[in-house]
Amino acid sequence: MNCSIISVGTEILFGQIINTNAVYLSQQLNELGLNVYYHYTVGDNSDRLKETLAYAMSKSDLIITTGGLGPTQDDLTKEIIAKVVGKKLELHKPSYEKICKYFKNIKRPMNKNNLKQAYIPKDSIVLPNDCGTAPGFIIENDGKIIITLPGPPKEMRAMFDSYVKDYLRTKSECIIYSKVLRFFGIGESALETALTDLISNQTNPTIATYAKEGEVSVRITMKAENIDEANRGVELIIKEIKNRLSQYIYSYDDEELVEVVAKKLLEKECSISFAESCTGGLISSKLTSISGISKCLDRSIVTYSNEAKVQELGVSLNTLEKYGAVSEETAKEMALGLKEKTKSDLCLAVTGIAGPTGGTKEKPVGLVYIAIAYEGNVICNKYNIWGDRNKIRNYTTMLALNMIRLILK
Amino acid sequence: MNCSIISVGTEILFGQIINTNAVYLSQQLNELGLNVYYHYTVGDNSDRLKETLAYAMSKSDLIITTGGLGPTQDDLTKEIIAKVVGKKLELHKPSYEKICKYFKNIKRPMNKNNLKQAYIPKDSIVLPNDCGTAPGFIIENDGKIIITLPGPPKEMRAMFDSYVKDYLRTKSECIIYSKVLRFFGIGESALETALTDLISNQTNPTIATYAKEGEVSVRITMKAENIDEANRGVELIIKEIKNRLSQYIYSYDDEELVEVVAKKLLEKECSISFAESCTGGLISSKLTSISGISKCLDRSIVTYSNEAKVQELGVSLNTLEKYGAVSEETAKEMALGLKEKTKSDLCLAVTGIAGPTGGTKEKPVGLVYIAIAYEGNVICNKYNIWGDRNKIRNYTTMLALNMIRLILK
Numbered sequence: 001m002n003c004s005i006i007s008v009g010t011e012i013l014f015g016q017i018i019n020t021n022a023v024y025l026s027q028q029l030n031e032l033g034l035n036v037y038y039h040y041t042v043g044d045n046s047d048r049l050k051e052t053l054a055y056a057m058s059k060s061d062l063i064i065t066t067g068g069l070g071p072t073q074d075d076l077t078k079e080i081i082a083k084v085v086g087k088k089l090e091l092h093k094p095s096y097e098k099i100c101k102y103f104k105n106i107k108r109p110m111n112k113n114n115l116k117q118a119y120i121p122k123d124s125i126v127l128p129n130d131c132g133t134a135p136g137f138i139i140e141n142d143g144k145i146i147i148t149l150p151g152p153p154k155e156m157r158a159m160f161d162s163y164v165k166d167y168l169r170t171k172s173e174c175i176i177y178s179k180v181l182r183f184f185g186i187g188e189s190a191l192e193t194a195l196t197d198l199i200s201n202q203t204n205p206t207i208a209t210y211a212k213e214g215e216v217s218v219r220i221t222m223k224a225e226n227i228d229e230a231n232r233g234v235e236l237i238i239k240e241i242k243n244r245l246s247q248y249i250y251s252y253d254d255e256e257l258v259e260v261v262a263k264k265l266l267e268k269e270c271s272i273s274f275a276e277s278c279t280g281g282l283i284s285s286k287l288t289s290i291s292g293i294s295k296c297l298d299r300s301i302v303t304y305s306n307e308a309k310v311q312e313l314g315v316s317l318n319t320l321e322k323y324g325a326v327s328e329e330t331a332k333e334m335a336l337g338l339k340e341k342t343k344s345d346l347c348l349a350v351t352g353i354a355g356p357t358g359g360t361k362e363k364p365v366g367l368v369y370i371a372i373a374y375e376g377n378v379i380c381n382k383y384n385i386w387g388d389r390n391k392i393r394n395y396t397t398m399l400a401l402n403m404i405r406l407i408l409k
Numbered sequence: 410m411n412c413s414i415i416s417v418g419t420e421i422l423f424g425q426i427i428n429t430n431a432v433y434l435s436q437q438l439n440e441l442g443l444n445v446y447y448h449y450t451v452g453d454n455s456d457r458l459k460e461t462l463a464y465a466m467s468k469s470d471l472i473i474t475t476g477g478l479g480p481t482q483d484d485l486t487k488e489i490i491a492k493v494v495g496k497k498l499e500l501h502k503p504s505y506e507k508i509c510k511y512f513k514n515i516k517r518p519m520n521k522n523n524l525k526q527a528y529i530p531k532d533s534i535v536l537p538n539d540c541g542t543a544p545g546f547i548i549e550n551d552g553k554i555i556i557t558l559p560g561p562p563k564e565m566r567a568m569f570d571s572y573v574k575d576y577l578r579t580k581s582e583c584i585i586y587s588k589v590l591r592f593f594g595i596g597e598s599a600l601e602t603a604l605t606d607l608i609s610n611q612t613n614p615t616i617a618t619y620a621k622e623g624e625v626s627v628r629i630t631m632k633a634e635n636i637d638e639a640n641r642g643v644e645l646i647i648k649e650i651k652n653r654l655s656q657y658i659y660s661y662d663d664e665e666l667v668e669v670v671a672k673k674l675l676e677k678e679c680s681i682s683f684a685e686s687c688t689g690g691l692i693s694s695k696l697t698s699i700s701g702i703s704k705c706l707d708r709s710i711v712t713y714s715n716e717a718k719v720q721e722l723g724v725s726l727n728t729l730e731k732y733g734a735v736s737e738e739t740a741k742e743m744a745l746g747l748k749e750k751t752k753s754d755l756c757l758a759v760t761g762i763a764g765p766t767g768g769t770k771e772k773p774v775g776l777v778y779i780a781i782a783y784e785g786n787v788i789c790n791k792y793n794i795w796g797d798r799n800k801i802r803n804y805t806t807m808l809a810l811n812m813i814r815l816i817l818k
Contacts, residue, residue, distance in 0.1 A: 018428075019427075024424065030423050051468075280693050288688075288711075289798070299712050311750075
């Protein structure tokens, strides 16, 4: 079955909002084994909406629309669909009662416009809206299926997940199963080269690589009749990839690096502190985005000035003068000073030049040292990171998290 | 002139990437006074691309395509367009030489596929690609204009900004000018209510409100024959909005709150330090995203544990026991302790419960205290923030930045 997604809303055509609904629906439909052939976006305009709907119906078996179900005169989707398929709008009692209840709850008067949302084309399957007032619906007509969903992403997703998925599963002949492996420390092209024979021989499962802010991931996707068959096919490929590249893989389950690190810290009951310079608190703010990490994180000290490095971490003035704030020596003294002060099991220090200014020939923008004091040792890695200020700070954060991951193995 | 945007790429239909190109082009075209009526997305498929292109040409005067200009067999856009308008592909010498030079520079062999990118439909205006190898082009044919741009957003934007904008200006009869005011501390619906008469009487300029992560903004857009006329119209509205809501406006120039705060700190040569608990370094990492801020930021201490609050900031055990870590008393002692230690002009401390666990009836998740020690005083604000862990942390960061902005006035 092939599908078209029609997004209705003038604000998309103005570039005021990003069409994340089309992204979500595309992912979901593909996972259900349905082929998405077209996306259309059209404004809140009666003629153009009608014409686009008719065109999409001439091209696809399944049409999903989002948007245009609101209470105002601008919201036309339902009316146009009813016209195109030749069905009358009828009052849907349960939806009507729900809308009344909603307005009673928020203690605001309900007006005639709001009532409009309770009208649904005759003979449709009504889709309740658990996050808002506008119900959706499914119409089966002349061998075509039209599914109409609200525009706000939260409402649309909840409705799709709760009521549309199961319906569509009955229309798909197969299931699509996929797993995502996450890599750090290897570039996308190097990864592709290492897997080139697997990728070019791919039919089912398929293997695709993605790159995102210094990380790469591999999605292995299998179309099959049932989950067991799909699982077997995917695991076979994972085994082969693991044989070749296991040292770069930090998650076999599409987890973020920070989640993997937090899990490991909690599992090992390892207390941790940070001394950050160029990252300015980014490492600790990233780690503290994980709930429960207060069990492990003692503190983080952002020592931006040299004075702070001396006062907070006991870095010696001599080291700062002789080697500079961005040096292996300073990074190590920062980590050791932090250890002395906090007694945390693992103390990580970072110092570097995030740019765009402050670089020299010897110490260019992007030069970063990360030191870790752990179990009586202190190690320090030197990195040269290419990119703008934000990229350098973010990638340094990833490098720091990855060093923690490796040391806790 | 009305326009359609066609995005070419199977990865969009898979939901693997977000179609930011359509957003960018829509914004730009609207600003140029051109009406965007449709977005289409179609995969790398010869028949469907041809059919969509023909359909778009039947509906619009101007068609902009992005994507499908790469060197592989999958990349079909140019070939299909040439076919649809009945033009031959010809070798474009300057593009050919540029591609040769590019491969010489990166020291990789150039193959036949790469050469494909130097072929352009006859009689087109060639658009150089300053960020990659695939040139774009403009074809004027039968009263229609087709503009073909590469898919990678960086290449597409650079090409549009450098070569397409000026071309399109000659096709538009008017200009569109807009300004964005940014607000903090007022919700979108309260803002709309305060401006309801202006918004509902809008014709030209138009006034639109947007909400994004705790901030709201207002865009005032004017269509006019020249920039002076547009500017006059927009400024008149700004003056009226300022009369009503100036206390909430932090930027008349679409700047982020953190930029406004950093500018103010630098301008006043005000040194600053942070003591963060629930935000875990987010405030300082946000501020250090601004280049040059090292002139003002001394340090930030993330005191996650009670021990750290005592040891780093001299918070008294008595206060922690009597009032708890999340209290006005603790927040104030944190700010004062930080001041004592760092001597920074402005010391800000934050303590709160980011959740999802750790809340009680008296101190629920979302309870946050922010204290500032400045010019001999210490003030403390109490907030109850609604939302998940991330929202609470982000909104606390915004509140802290806004407090700094107000105190530096």
